[in-house]
Amino acid sequence: MSVTVDDKDVSLNMIRPFEILTLPIPAGVAGKSLVWRFINDYGAISQPLKKNL
Numbered sequence: 001m002s003v004t005v006d007d008k009d010v011s012l013n014m015i016r017p018f019e020i021l022t023l024p025i026p027a028g029v030a031g032k033s034l035v036w037r038f039i040n041d042y043g044a045i046s047q048p049l050k051k052n053l
Contacts, residue, residue, distance in 0.1 A: 033052050036048070
């Protein structure tokens with residue numbers, strides 16, 4: 001599982017289903033794009049998902 005904002009890593013923690021985790025944006029980042037990957041119910045890692053902010 002990974003999260004990046006403008007190509008800078010965001011430190012993560014594992015969360016339970018339906019739990020909400022608020023992540024800080026790294027210092028010096030404008031916050032224009034978000035890319036994340038997740039682990040599905042079968043243990044596989046997803047393709048990168050990208051969203052412009």
